[in-house]
Amino acid sequence: MLKLTPILLAIGYALVMYQFSAWRTARELDAKSTELADPRLRALTQKMADALGLDRIRVNLYEIDVVNGLAAPDGRIFLTRGFYNKYRVGEVSGEEMASVIAHELGHVALGHSRRRMIDFSGQNAIRVALATVLGRLIPGVGVLIANGLARLLAARLSRQDEYEADAYASALLVKAGIGTGPQKSLFTKLETLTGMGGRGMPAWLMSHPKTAERIAAIEALEARWQRELPRPE
Numbered sequence: 001m002l003k004l005t006p007i008l009l010a011i012g013y014a015l016v017m018y019q020f021s022a023w024r025t026a027r028e029l030d031a032k033s034t035e036l037a038d039p040r041l042r043a044l045t046q047k048m049a050d051a052l053g054l055d056r057i058r059v060n061l062y063e064i065d066v067v068n069g070l071a072a073p074d075g076r077i078f079l080t081r082g083f084y085n086k087y088r089v090g091e092v093s094g095e096e097m098a099s100v101i102a103h104e105l106g107h108v109a110l111g112h113s114r115r116r117m118i119d120f121s122g123q124n125a126i127r128v129a130l131a132t133v134l135g136r137l138i139p140g141v142g143v144l145i146a147n148g149l150a151r152l153l154a155a156r157l158s159r160q161d162e163y164e165a166d167a168y169a170s171a172l173l174v175k176a177g178i179g180t181g182p183q184k185s186l187f188t189k190l191e192t193l194t195g196m197g198g199r200g201m202p203a204w205l206m207s208h209p210k211t212a213e214r215i216a217a218i219e220a221l222e223a224r225w226q227r228e229l230p231r232p233e
Contacts, residue, residue: 025072025073026072026073026074029060029062029072029076029078032062032063032064033060033061033062033063033078034060034061034063035058035059035060035061036059036060036061036079036084038084040094041059041087041094041097041098041101044094044095044097044098044101044178045057045059045098045101047098047176047177047178048098048101048102048105048172048173048176048178050176051172051175051176051177052172057077057101057105058076058077059077059078059079059101060076060077060078060079061078061079061080061081061084062078062079062080062081063080063081064080064081064082065080065081065082066080066082066194067080067082067083067086067193067194068080068082068083068194069083069100069101069103069104070104071104071105071107071108071112071113072113073113075108075113077101077104077105077108078104079097079100079101083097083100083193084097086193091189091193092186092189092193093182093185095178095179095181095182096182096183096185096186096189098173098176098178098182099169099173099178099180099182099183099186100186102168102169102172102173102176102183103165103166103168103169103183104165105168105169105172106164106165106166106167106168106169106172107161107165109168110161110164110165110168112161112164112165158208159208159209162208162209162214163209163214163217166183166214166217166218167217167218167221169183170183170218170221170222171221174225180218180222183218184215184218184219187211187214187215188211188215190211191211
């Protein structure tokens with residue numbers, strides 16, 4: 001039992017830190033956001049709401065300048081002011097913004113916030129266990145190796161979440177009559193819009209899949225859906 005104590009403490013610490021981070025994020029969002037009132041985007045979100053059998057989908061505008069969309073741990077959907085401004089000046093279309101909202105809805109519907117809490121706790125336990133073992137085998141370097149391996153695991157799990165949210169968004173966009181075209185076209189713009197394309201960084205170190213891989217995954221889904229359509233007799 002004593003040997004497990006550091007790992008159990010690591011899990012407990014991770015859970016507490018995750019809950020504190022979620023609470024702090026919620027307070028920040030409450031203080032710096034209001035409901036998005038754009039008529040064009042509301043019409044598009046209503047199409048998605050109808051496809052999901054919901055009365056409406058509330059989207060909030062988060063007053064920060066970075067370009068991003070996010071799903072809060074409590075299930076709320078946010079677009080940043082920086083992203084909305086790109087839409088206002090015509091760099092991003094309304095349908096492309098709808099694809100961002102659909103993606104964040106995917107994170108909520110698939111329970112990714114809860115999964116991230118569990119993953120974070122597990123990664124912290126793995127980091128402690130590896131650091132203990134490798135620290136004894138390779139003093140001075142083992143802890144660095146353990147931290148690096150934990151980061152690689154976190155990046156891989158994050159990419160898995162992104163692929164799943166992309167697939168959910170694709171299905172919703174098709175059902176809502178918007179289609180996957182805007183979703184794919186936005187991906188090609190994101191590196192320029194965010195200035196964080198990850199050029200030169202190996203894909204397995206990135207928290208998001210590469211643009212070409214995300215588009216290829218969507219097109220593979222479309223091909224599968226096409227094969228599954230009933231053939232006319």
